[in-house]
Amino acid sequence: MQILFKQYKIFPIILLFLTGNIYAQNLETFVEYGATVHAGDHTPLWQVSNQQGLSSIKDNTYIRGGVFYNKELRSWKAKAGIDIAVATGFSSTFILQQAYADIRYKWIGMWAGSREISTDLLNQQLSSGGVVWSGNARPIPQICIGILDYVHLAPKVQFKAQISYGWFTDSKYQDKHVGEKYYYARKIKYHQKSFYLRFGQPTGHWIFDIGMRMDNQFGGYALRGINNGNLGNNWKDYLNALIPRNGGEGEYFDGNYLGSEHIKLTYQHETSSFSAYLENFYDDFSGMGKLNGMDGLWGVEYKTNNQQWINNLVLEYYQSTNQSGPMHGIDFSEIKKTGGADDYYNHVVYAGWSHWGIGMGSPFVASPIYNKNGDPTFLYNRVKAIHLGWSGDITSEWTYRAKLSFNRTWGTPFKPTPEILENFSTFAEFKYVPNKWQGWSFTGSAAFDIGDIYGDNLGFQLKIHKSF
Numbered sequence: 381m382q383i384l385f386k387q388y389k390i391f392p393i394i395l396l397f398l399t400g401n402i403y404a405q406n407l408e409t410f411v412e413y414g415a416t417v418h419a420g421d422h423t424p425l426w427q428v429s430n431q432q433g434l435s436s437i438k439d440n441t442y443i444r445g446g447v448f449y450n451k452e453l454r455s456w457k458a459k460a461g462i463d464i465a466v467a468t469g470f471s472s473t474f475i476l477q478q479a480y481a482d483i484r485y486k487w488i489g490m491w492a493g494s495r496e497i498s499t500d501l502l503n504q505q506l507s508s509g510g511v512v513w514s515g516n517a518r519p520i521p522q523i524c525i526g527i528l529d530y531v532h533l534a535p536k537v538q539f540k541a542q543i544s545y546g547w548f549t550d551s552k553y554q555d556k557h558v559g560e561k562y563y564y565a566r567k568i569k570y571h572q573k574s575f576y577l578r579f580g581q582p583t584g585h586w587i588f589d590i591g592m593r594m595d596n597q598f599g600g601y602a603l604r605g606i607n608n609g610n611l612g613n614n615w616k617d618y619l620n621a622l623i624p625r626n627g628g629e630g631e632y633f634d635g636n637y638l639g640s641e642h643i644k645l646t647y648q649h650e651t652s653s654f655s656a657y658l659e660n661f662y663d664d665f666s667g668m669g670k671l672n673g674m675d676g677l678w679g680v681e682y683k684t685n686n687q688q689w690i691n692n693l694v695l696e697y698y699q700s701t702n703q704s705g706p707m708h709g710i711d712f713s714e715i716k717k718t719g720g721a722d723d724y725y726n727h728v729v730y731a732g733w734s735h736w737g738i739g740m741g742s743p744f745v746a747s748p749i750y751n752k753n754g755d756p757t758f759l760y761n762r763v764k765a766i767h768l769g770w771s772g773d774i775t776s777e778w779t780y781r782a783k784l785s786f787n788r789t790w791g792t793p794f795k796p797t798p799e800i801l802e803n804f805s806t807f808a809e810f811k812y813v814p815n816k817w818q819g820w821s822f823t824g825s826a827a828f829d830i831g832d833i834y835g836d837n838l839g840f841q842l843k844i845h846k847s848f
């Protein structure tokens with residue numbers, strides 16, 4: 381317990397919430413058992429991805445439990461939660477999945493701790509996942525403040541924005557798994573800021589969303605890299621991370637910046653809706669200005685509130701092959717090109733956009749945990765993929781969801797593969813929520829991969845969940 385308090389300073393706040401004036405009706409608790417077995421090289425892609433890091437490419441078993449507190453009093457809202465798992469076959473035995481406290485007054489709020497976060501504007505259950513934050517990796521402990529829920533600026537205009545600072549928790553994992561000839565950084569800091577605008581009435585026919593987020597790895601201590609040593613860990617470095625600066629090639633103090641731009645148009649009609657969206661990824665200012673061609677996540681979604689065999693369907697196209705062109709850093713040539721060959725998710729100091737070996741962006745870019753040689757970078761970030769996800773109701777107690785994906789990769793801009801690598805992945809999940817057993821749910825899935833990226837895999841997964 382002493383270790384937990386030392387590493388997760390949010391615990392005292394949580395305990396204050398949970399041991400104060402709390403009533404039973406404000407508490408939600410759960411326990412869950414999960415197990416996955418596979419045949420082949422790894423656990424199939426869609427039994428690993430988009431599970432908030434509570435997954436493994438190996439056979440695994442876990443027992444998980446949590447308690448959550450929710451209280452509203454006039455203009456105040458307070459939430460807190462602790463979610464812990466003990467597992468085998470994972471990157472660690474003990475997992476502090478969530479530990480946070482959240483307090484809000486009217487339109488402003490603040491939360492601190494480790495928390496599962498869903499992708500903005502995307503269907504977390506059916507989408508392939510966001511290009512910057514997909515829910516693949518374990519949560520990053522952070523302190524976040526801002527306008528966390530939409531507020532009205534005008535009758536048909538809503539707005540939300542936030543800013544956060546946090547820290548990566550995978551230093552010991554990297555020490556153990558990164559090969560001796562590869563660089564990486566320990567005790568990395570995290571910074572994120574975002575804003576979103578929504579036009580239209582919540583009950584109207586048309587809703588238009590537009591927004592942007594920027595994430596940053598900064599600080600920490602580099603090992604075996606070009607800037608070996610202290611990367612900047614005082615208060616000035618936190619300020620430097622807030623506003624990106626052009627320090628020139630080789631400068632590290634701004635960290636590893638990346639982000640996404642979001643556009644979504646939705647038409648609502650009675651009990652159904654149809655949406656079209658684009659999530660553009662950028663790794664520098666050329667990508668921010670959409671000089672990266674068709675790169676990004678393009679999708680459409682159909683959704684209905686009716687109980688029927690298909691009540692939600694998502695079709696997406698993902699591309700990351702342009703990367704603002706093939707050339708990079710030719711400042712003094714006639715071309716005068718300063719962007720290009722962006723090498724998505726990789727960085728010259730921080731190795732890659734991953735946490736505990738799992739990529740935090742699109743699952744179609746294979747995570748470093750798949751690298752058998754101890755390389756912590758992304759080896760296949762030039763990808764084209766198509767993805768289909770759908771769900772529906774079988775009966776009042778039985779539901780299902782399914783995914784089909786096909787992707788191709790050309791390696792990276794600096795290390796292309798000799799041949800195009802392909803992969804096909806599928807996933808089918810069935811969930812049973814018996815009416816006679818209050819709080820119980822049983823979820824089983826089967827999935828397989830065929831191809832060169834993740835290997836040929838067949839997997840089965842079971843989850844038993846009880847809420848109190």
